């Protein structure tokens with residue numbers, strides 16, 4: 600099953616649209632609640648990042664019998680040093696993002712903890728792509 | 737402790753989930769930081785001063801379904817609507833975060849960590 604969502608630039612109130620929808624789909628498919636939580640927490644973190652640090656983008660989701668594959672690709676400033684961005688506590692979040700309760704530098708490390716595969720690629724001045732996979736068993 | 741007892745202890749207003757007030761609550765977590773809420777392994781009651789749509793979304797993703805807003809933060813209609821879709825309980829108190837946590841800790845609500 601293939602699903603696509605658009606993440607709109609600056610639209611914080613809609614951050615989580617893709618994750619909410621994926622949550623409903625996985626529940627309907629009978630995927631175990633602990634696994635659903637890992638998937639949607641990771642996807643939500645990536646969605647929030649695409650709005651908080653970039654200018655929006657696309658979410659592509661592929662659900663198979665035994666796994667889910669997710670890609671969040673944004674247009675944005677990119678990440679100059681991915682290893683640094685992966686460190687817990689590292690954040691360049693703007694004050695507006697912090698006012699929303701984000702910007703603790705915990706998102707990327709949290710994605711890593713929740714998924715079976717995380718691959719972050721980025722080109723400065725172009726954008727960032729976060730690819731994740733979670734196995735259902 | 738039941739939700740009803742929590743509401744009484746905090747002199748709180750129930751914005752959503754009146755029908756769930758007989759449910760027992762054993763653990764709570766207090767934070768204004770949604771980044772932190774997203775790292776929780778369990779699903780405690782959330783006590784927070786952050787009152788916006790993102791609070792509800794974050795709870796949805798983290799599968800938390802009981803939220804206490806402190807210090808006169810009142811959930812908006814948008815928030816209640818979104819929370820309703822997820823069968824959540826939303827309550828609000830005028831007490832500060834410190835007082836709220838102190839009273840509930842005293843009454844036997846357990847910390848998550």
Ligand SMILES: Nc1ncnc2c1ncn2[C@@H]1O[C@H](COP(=O)(O)OP(=O)(O)OP(=O)(O)O)[C@@H](O)[C@H]1O
Pocket residue numbers: 644648649651652653673675676677678684685689690691692700701702703704705706707708727771
């Ligand atoms: N999509 C992105 N585009 C550009 N920079 C990004 C992107 N995602 C992350 N970053 C950079 O990596 C840093 C760390 O990201 P991470 O998600 O771990 O923390 P955060 O978003 O700052 O805070 P939190 O996730 O705890 O709310 C960000 O502050 C930002 O500098």
Ligand SMILES: [Mg+2]
Pocket residue numbers: 644647648701702705706707
């Ligand atoms: Mg983040």
